[in-house]
Every structure is written in structure tokens, then in C-alpha cells.
Amino acid sequence: xxxxxxxxxxxxxxxxxxxxxxxxxxxxxxxxxxxxxxxxxxxxxxxxxxxxxxxxxxxxxxxxxxxxxxxxxxxxxxxxxxxxxxxxxxxxxxxxxxxxxxxxxxxxxxxxxxxxxxxxxxxxxxxxxxxxxxxxxxxxxxxxxxxxxxxxxxxxxxxxxxxxxxxxxxxxxxxxxxxxxxxxxxxxxxxxxxxxxxxxxxxxxxxxxxxxxxxxxxxxxxxxxxxxxxxxxxxxxxxxxxxxxxxxxxxxxxxxxxxxxxxxxxxxxxxxxxxxxxxxxxxxxxxxxxxxxxxxxxxxxxxxxxxxxxxxxxxxxxxxxxxxxxxxxxxxxxxxxxxxxxxxxxxxxxxxxxxxxxxxxxxxxxxxxxxxxxx
Amino acid sequence: xxxxxxxxxxxxxxxxxxxxxxxxxxxxxxxxxxxxxxxxxxxxxxxxxxxxxxxxxxxxxxxxxxxxxxxxxxxxxxxxxxxxxxxxxxxxxxxxxxxxxxxxxxxxxxxxxxxxxxxxxxxxxxxxxxxxxxxxxxxxxxxxxxxxxxxxxxxxxxxxxxxxxxxxxxxxxxxxxxxxxxxxxxxxxxxxxxxxxxxxxxxxxxxxxxxxxxxxxxxxxxxxxxxxxxxxxxxxxxxxxxxxxxxxxxxxxxxxxxxxxxxxxxxxxxxxxxxxxxxxxxxxxxxxxxxxxxxxxxxxxxxxxxxxxxxxxxxxxxxxxxxxxxxxxxxxxxxxxxxxxxxxxxxxxxxxxxxxxxxxxxxxxxxxxxxxxxxxxxxxxxxxxxxxxxxxxxxxxxxxxxxxxxxxxxxxxxxxxxxxxxxxxxxxxxxxxxxxxxxxxxxxxxxxxxxxxx
Numbered sequence: 001x002x003x004x005x006x007x008x009x010x011x012x013x014x015x016x017x018x019x020x021x022x023x024x025x026x027x028x029x030x031x032x033x034x035x036x037x038x039x040x041x042x043x044x045x046x047x048x049x050x051x052x053x054x055x056x057x058x059x060x061x062x063x064x065x066x067x068x069x070x071x072x073x074x075x076x077x078x079x080x081x082x083x084x085x086x087x088x089x090x091x092x093x094x095x096x097x098x099x100x101x102x103x104x105x106x107x108x109x110x111x112x113x114x115x116x117x118x119x120x121x122x123x124x125x126x127x128x129x130x131x132x133x134x135x136x137x138x139x140x141x142x143x144x145x146x147x148x149x150x151x152x153x154x155x156x157x158x159x160x161x162x163x164x165x166x167x168x169x170x171x172x173x174x175x176x177x178x179x180x181x182x183x184x185x186x187x188x189x190x191x192x193x194x195x196x197x198x199x200x201x202x203x204x205x206x207x208x209x210x211x212x213x214x215x216x217x218x219x220x221x222x223x224x225x226x227x228x229x230x231x232x233x234x235x236x237x238x239x240x241x242x243x244x245x246x247x248x249x250x251x252x253x254x255x256x257x258x259x260x261x262x263x264x265x266x267x268x269x270x271x272x273x274x275x276x277x278x279x280x281x282x283x284x285x286x287x288x289x290x291x292x293x294x295x296x297x298x299x300x301x302x303x304x305x306x307x308x309x310x311x312x313x314x315x316x317x318x319x320x321x322x323x324x325x326x327x328x329x330x331x332x333x334x335x336x337x338x339x340x341x342x343x344x345x346x347x348x349x350x351x352x353x354x355x356x357x358x359x360x361x362x363x364x365x366x367x368x369x370x371x372x373x374x375x
Numbered sequence: 376x377x378x379x380x381x382x383x384x385x386x387x388x389x390x391x392x393x394x395x396x397x398x399x400x401x402x403x404x405x406x407x408x409x410x411x412x413x414x415x416x417x418x419x420x421x422x423x424x425x426x427x428x429x430x431x432x433x434x435x436x437x438x439x440x441x442x443x444x445x446x447x448x449x450x451x452x453x454x455x456x457x458x459x460x461x462x463x464x465x466x467x468x469x470x471x472x473x474x475x476x477x478x479x480x481x482x483x484x485x486x487x488x489x490x491x492x493x494x495x496x497x498x499x500x501x502x503x504x505x506x507x508x509x510x511x512x513x514x515x516x517x518x519x520x521x522x523x524x525x526x527x528x529x530x531x532x533x534x535x536x537x538x539x540x541x542x543x544x545x546x547x548x549x550x551x552x553x554x555x556x557x558x559x560x561x562x563x564x565x566x567x568x569x570x571x572x573x574x575x576x577x578x579x580x581x582x583x584x585x586x587x588x589x590x591x592x593x594x595x596x597x598x599x600x601x602x603x604x605x606x607x608x609x610x611x612x613x614x615x616x617x618x619x620x621x622x623x624x625x626x627x628x629x630x631x632x633x634x635x636x637x638x639x640x641x642x643x644x645x646x647x648x649x650x651x652x653x654x655x656x657x658x659x660x661x662x663x664x665x666x667x668x669x670x671x672x673x674x675x676x677x678x679x680x681x682x683x684x685x686x687x688x689x690x691x692x693x694x695x696x697x698x699x700x701x702x703x704x705x706x707x708x709x710x711x712x713x714x715x716x717x718x719x720x721x722x723x724x725x726x727x728x729x730x731x732x733x734x735x736x737x738x739x740x741x742x743x744x745x746x747x748x749x750x751x752x753x754x755x756x757x758x759x760x761x762x763x764x765x766x767x768x769x770x771x772x773x774x775x776x777x778x779x780x781x782x783x784x785x786x787x788x789x790x791x792x793x794x795x796x797x798x799x800x801x802x803x804x805x806x807x808x809x810x811x812x813x814x815x816x817x818x819x820x821x822x823x824x825x826x827x828x829x
Contacts, residue, residue, distance in 0.1 A: 031565050031576040213566045240740075248730075248739050248778070303562070307795065353725040353788035357796045361723050364563035373486060373626035 040293030044284035049092040056086035091271035095229040100198035120148035129176030155260035223365040243341040256330040265330040315351035322347040387521040389642035390507035397504035399634040401458025408451035427481040436479040460509020471496040488628040519671035535596035540715035542592030547828030554581035555792040556721035599639040706822035724757030724789040733780040766806035783807040
């Protein structure tokens with residue numbers, strides 16, 4: 001009798017121990033088809049967006065070369081146009097801190113650290129142009145590279161200069177500024193190329209195959225990324241921080257995105273929101289006609305939460321509406337009427353509990369790794 | 376009646392079940408402490424947080440820096456001494472005190488399981504668990520083969536209480552008629568072999584699991600008590616707890632319960648288990664003089680019996696205290712803890728704190744992760760007592776930074792068992808002015824739904 005019990009306990013315990021560490025389960029025919037979701041997101045949203053960024057950065061590279069060969073105002077304007085096109089695409093890819101992007105060592109902000117930390121630290125750039133000694137791979141230079149650094153280099157005015165162009169022509173460090181410009185562009189291209197190549201060569205299949213329910217499952221990562229990007233990249237960085245929501249004592253106009261170009265902060269915010277909406281609804285990056293495949297909305301509908309899908313999409317629409325009412329140039333908006341910016345923030349904020357509480361609960365994904373025991 | 380009681384208290388029984396229980400308990404606790412330590416949780420849960428959420432009245436219980444490791448070491452050592460039955464009384468009291476201190480340090484980590492361990496170890500302080508097959512008995516050269524029957528029955532009573540109260544708590548409309556929260560939890564376990572893809576998302580399976588869980592909790596103490604059903608009951612215990620272990624991250628608890636329920640078996644089963652241990656100890660060639668065999672007698676029974684009677688009275692009454700509070704228990708959580716309410720809710724919240732200067736009306740929002748660990752933030756976001764304590768912490772913090780006329784408001788949304796999230800705390804109440812007490816917190820907004828049942 002006792003032996004039977006002991007044997008029984010050992011067998012069951014062995015099963016429980018082995019199965020709890022198991023990562024099996026690749027196709028889920030009867031339940032929700034995660035493979036289809038991950039495939040749609042990878043093939044129709046993430047990879048095309050990164051590839052588009054690659055081609056837009058190539059245009060930035062061409063424009064940079066033309067400008068360096070002939071440092072004219074016209075060529076600088078052409079570079080500015082190329083920069084803006086790439087910056088808009090960036091708003092779509094910034095969500096996906098996955099695979100190679102996650103491995104770049106960008107710290108808390110992930111690969112955003114190498115592309116879009118603002119406000120840019122002008123003193124670092126000027127010092128770099130002057131001394132020629134800098135390393136864009138160190139954390140010190142996270143706020144002196146990527147799109148914000150280009151924004152300053154193309155549109156900003158260096159100390160002692162009178163025009164943006166002067167940096168590259170009459171400034172005593174004009175050679176240093178020119179080299180820095182090239183280095184920033186090269187760094188962005190090389191990092192993005194690594195990310196694209198990794199997706200295409202191997203990470204796509206890893207990503208799609210990993211239908212694990214755990215923390216490291218692809219869906220769980222994607223869910224965390226969309227929530228984080230909405231909260232941090234979009235809500236806080238673009239609207240909240242400039243409006244002075246997180247700090248004591250007034251607005252912070254110098255923290256708006258594209259501070260030196262000025263009249264595009266709204267356009268960039270709207271692109272970021274579109275990127276998040278498209279992921280939520282599974283809309284292909286390249287599609288003109290809003291063709292949608294499997295994504296968060298599909299998954300929620302599968303779980304009979306159409307109400308939540310409607311609610312979240314309504315919140316997105318309200319946010320878009322609020323942003324549309326703002327000035328193209330957020331620094332102007334803040335000086336004209338900062339209350340309107342705060343009001344826009346409140347509307348955008350209202351979607352956060354829907355994503356972080358309701359969607360999280362419905363899909364039961366893990367936000368931030370909490371590894372204690374449960375009840 | 377009184378005569379019967381006296382007769383019962385004088386009845387003796389074989390000491391083996393209690394000895395096996397002591398060994399099992401000690402071993403499980405030692406393993407738990409080692410596991411907790413090796414997973415790095417002492418640092419992560421107690422040393423890294425800048426701030427601890429305290430139980431009302433126990434604000435003085437705090438982690439003690441790196442000495443916290445010493446506290447865990449003491450707790451583990453006490454568990455080892457309990458296991459071998461060496462200086463048992465001192466060991467079990469040390470264990471109870473150190474373990475309870477650890478649990479009181481931060482209520483973020485509250486689990487019914489930990490509370491169970493505290494309660495059980497308190498009870499064990501009064502039991503002669505070292506009477507037989509222990510180092511104490513070996514050194515004293517006296518084996519008490521017979522001990523009072525009630526010393527084993529109280530453990531059964533405690534186990535039965537835990538199960539039955541856990542079962543009663545499941546008698547509510549969410550659990551039984553909506554299969555909540557299992558309907559949320561189970562489908563996300565799709566990657567478990569075999570059943571993951573076939574059962575976990577099926578509606579009928581959620582209901583089957585809810586109802587069988589409820590029936591299991593209510594029936595298992597009785598099935599374990601009756602000899603005819605006992606073996607079947609134990610098989611059920613193993614299946615149930617192992618299944619929960621597979622599905623949910625509940626650590627050592629399933630194993631602790633499996634080992635604990637062995638106490639329901641007859642003494643001859645435990646003698647066989649002890650014989651296995653005797654075989655294992657043989658190579659040590661302990662010089663065993665034939666020990667004296669005596670019957671254990673309590674010298675202080677007159678004090679102990681009333682203490683334990685009071686202890687069980689409190690155990691039986693305390694879980695019902697929630698009826699004294701208005702509104703839905705699951706929503707307000709007033710009277711929720713220490714009541715064996717296990718796995719009843721999938722609750723999540725979002726709390727956005729706003730610091731306002733009441734004079735200038737200037738305000739700013741707080742990033743919770745500047746002050747809390749992600750785990751603390753998660754737990755804080757849907758529990759009113761946490762929200763209040765944190766609001767005071769924030770108020771004090773910003774006051775010390777030189778801010779003036781501080782008001783603390785919170786925008787908080789909570790979703791319960793798959794319902795759409797709704798506002799949780801009155802956003803117009805300055806929490807910095809509210810005080811913690813056992814009274815109802817009238818700044819919790821009402822729940823827009825009804826959950827029927829106990």
C-alpha cells in the first residue's frame with residue numbers, strides 16, 4: 001500500500017516537474033491560431049516597416065553625400081526632406097524592440113536609445129565636432145545620435161553661428177560637424193541593416209515558432225511592446241513631458257520631438273499613433289486599403305471581447321482627434337495654449353488603463369516580469 | 376458533555392503520525408527557504424524595494440538590511456532542527472517567529488500559503504512533535520510512543536478548516552456561473568502538453584474545473600477522515616495539487632499540502648514511513664540503547680487547551696469579518712486576507728498619482744516605478760490599503776523635497792474577473808488627508824455589478 005502511494009507520488013511529481021519546464025506546442029489548431037497572428041505581424045507589419053526604414057535611410061545617405069559634396073542650402077533642404085521621410089517610418093518601427101533590436105544593448109529604452117532619444121544634448125555634439133573623440137556606441141551618446149541629432153545638425157544653429165548651414169561651412173569646427181553628420185547616418189544605417197538582416201535571415205522563423213505562453217513567448221513580448229510604446233514613446237515622450245505633466249513647474253517646450261525643425265512634431269505624433277493602431281488591428285504596413293490580418297483585435301474578438309476592441313479603437317480615434325486640434329509645431333502650441341496640450345494628454349491617457357488593465361486581463365499576458373509565487 | 380471532553384483529552388494514540396508530520400514539515404520548510412534564497416528573492420522582494428507596504432499595526436516590522444539574510448538563515452536552521460527534532464520547542468518557536476516576521480515585512484508578498492505556514496507553525500509550538508523518533512528523544516533516551524490524541528486531531532482540524540473555508544469562498548456567482556477567473560487563466564496555458572491544445576480553451580472545461588475545485592475543497596476533509604475513502608482521497612489530493620502546480624506558479628505549496636495530508640493516515644502507515652528512515656539511518660551505526668518507552672503527559676495542559684480553543688475560535692470566526700463591511704468584498708477587499716480565499720480573482724489595476732499644490736493648483740504626475748518595484752506597483756494598483764499607504768509615502772516624500780500644500784490624488788482603474796475596468800478610487804479625494812483604519816474606506820467607488828454568494 002505505502003509503496004504504491006510513494007510510487008504514485010513520484011510518478012505524478014515527475015510529470016509535473018517535467019511538464020512545467022516544457023516549451024512544446026507549436027500549432028494550436030483548436031484554440032486561437034497564434035502562429036497566424038505572429039506570421040501576419042512579422043510578414044505584413046514589422047518586416048516591411050523595417051525594410052522601408054532601410055530604404056528611407058539609404059535616401060538620407062544619398063542626400064548626405066550630395067550635401068557634403070556641395071554644401072548648398074538647397075542640398076541641406078533635400079537632406080531635411082529625406083530625414084523627415086525616414087523619421088515618419090521610424091515611428092512605425094519604434095514599437096518592435098525584438099530580436100536584434102533587443103540585443104543592441106540600448107538599456108531601458110531598448111533600440112530607441114540609438115535612434116530617438118530627445119531632447120538632444122547639443123553640447124555633446126559640439127564637443128564631439130571640436131575634439132573628434134566620441135563613441136556613438138556608449139550610453140553617453142544615446143542623446144546625441146539618431147533622428148534628434150540629425151534634427152539639430154540639419155535645422156539647429158551651433159554656438160556662435162547664425163544659420164544652420166554655417167556648421168558645415170564657416171564654423172571653425174566645420175570639418176568636425178561634417179564628420180559627425182556622416183557618422184550619425186552611418187550608425188543608423190548599420191544598426192537598422194543589422195536588424196533587418198536578422199529578421200529576414202533567422203529571427204522571423206524564431207519569432208513565429210515561439211508560441212510559448214510564458215514571458216519570453218513572442219506574443220507576450222509583442223503585447224508588452226505595444227503597451228510600452230503607447231505609454232512611453234507616444235503618450236509620455238511626445239505629449240506628456242513637453243506639456244509638463246511629469247514635472248513640477250510649467251511646460252518643457254525644449255523636449256518636443258523635432259525641436260529644431262519645429263513644424264513636424266504633430267505629424268510625427270500622428271504617425272506613431274498610426275503605427276500602434278495598425279499593430280492593434282493587424283493592418284499591413286504597405287496596404288493602401290486597410291487590409292487587416294490577425295492581431296490583437298482578432299485575438300480579443302476570439303475571446304468574445306468585441307466590446308474592448310471597440311472601446312480601444314474609440315480611444316485611439318479620440319486621441320487622434322485631440323492631436324489634430326494641436327498646432328503642427330508643439331513649441332508654438334505650448335506657448336499659445338498649453339492647456340489644450342494637457343487636455344490632449346488626458347484623452348490619450350484614457351487608453352492606457354484599457355490597454356494595461358483590460359487588454360492585459362483579457363489576454364492574460366505578463367506585464368513586467370514578476371517572478372514571485374502566486375496563491 | 377464535560378466528562379466526554381475530559382475523556383477525549385485523556386485519550387492517547389500512537390505518536391508516529393505526528394513524528395512523520397514534523398519531519399515532513401521541517402523538510403518542506405527547509406526546502407522552501409533554500410528555494411527562496413537561491414532564486415534571489417530575498418534581495419528582489421525585500422532588499423531592493425525602497426519602501427515596504429506594512430500591515431496595519433505592524434509598521435515596525437521592516438527588512439533589516441543585509442541581516443535579512445541572517446533572518447532567513449535562522450529560519451532555515453530552525454526548520455532543520457524541527458526536521459530532526461533537536462531542541463524542538465526552541466526550534467519551532469524560532470521558526471514561527473522568524474517566518475512570521477518575514478511575512479510581516481511587506482504585505483506585497485502576502486499569500487494565503489504563507490499565512491497557513493505561520494498559523495500551522497504557531498499551532499505546532501504547543502504539540503509534542505519531538506516525542507518520538509527525534510534527536511531530543513534519542514538524547515533523552517525516552518521515546519514517548521503514546522501521545523494525547525488531540526495533538527494530532529488539531530492538525531487535522533486546521534487542515535480541514537483551510538479546505539472548507541476555501542471551498543465556501545468558491546460559492547459565488549463568478550466562480551460557479553461564469554467560471555471566472557479560470558476562464559481567463561486556463562486558455563493562456565495552451566502550451567501545456569496534450570491538454571493544452573485540446574481542453575484549456577473549452578468552455579465546458581472551465582466550468583468543470585470550477586465546480587470540481589469547489590467540490591474538492593468542501594469534500595476532501597471528510598473523504599480523508601473516513602477510512603474507506605481515505606486512499607481515494609489522498610490520490611485526489613495528489614492529483615489536485617499537482618495539477619494546480621502545473622497550471623499556476625504556486626511554488627512549494629502543493630507539495631506542502633500533499634505531505635501534510637498524510638497525517639490523516641493510520642499510525643501503521645507512518646510506522647512504515649519511519650522504518651524507511653530507520654533503514655536510511657542504519658549506516659550511521661548509532662548506538663541505540665533500548666530507549667525507555669513512556670506515554671507523553673502535558674504538565675501545562677490547563678493553559679494550553681484554552682489557548683488552542685481560543686486559537687480555533689478565532690480561526691473559525693475571522694474569515695467572516697467581511698460581512699461587517701458594505702459593498703462587494705472582491706471589489707473593496709476589506710476583510711479579504713487571512714480568510715483562505717484562494718485563486719478567486721483575476722484583478723488588475725492602474726493607478727496614476729497626481730501631486731497637487733493646493734494653493735497654486737500646480738500639479739504633476741508620479742512615475743510609480745521611481746518608487747516601487749514592478750511587483751509592488753502591480754499589487755498596489757488594485758488594493759485600497761496599498762493605495763492609501765503609498766499616497767502617504769508620496770506625500771511625505773515630496774514634502775521632504777520642499778513641496779508645499781501637498782495634496783495627493785489618484786486616477787485609478789480596476790478590472791475584476793473579465794469585467795471592463797471602471798474607476799476605483801474617488802479622484803477628488805485627497806488621500807494625503809485620509810487615515811488608515813479598520814473602518815470602511817468611503818473613498819472606494821462602488822462596484823458597477825453584483826457578485827452573489829458567500
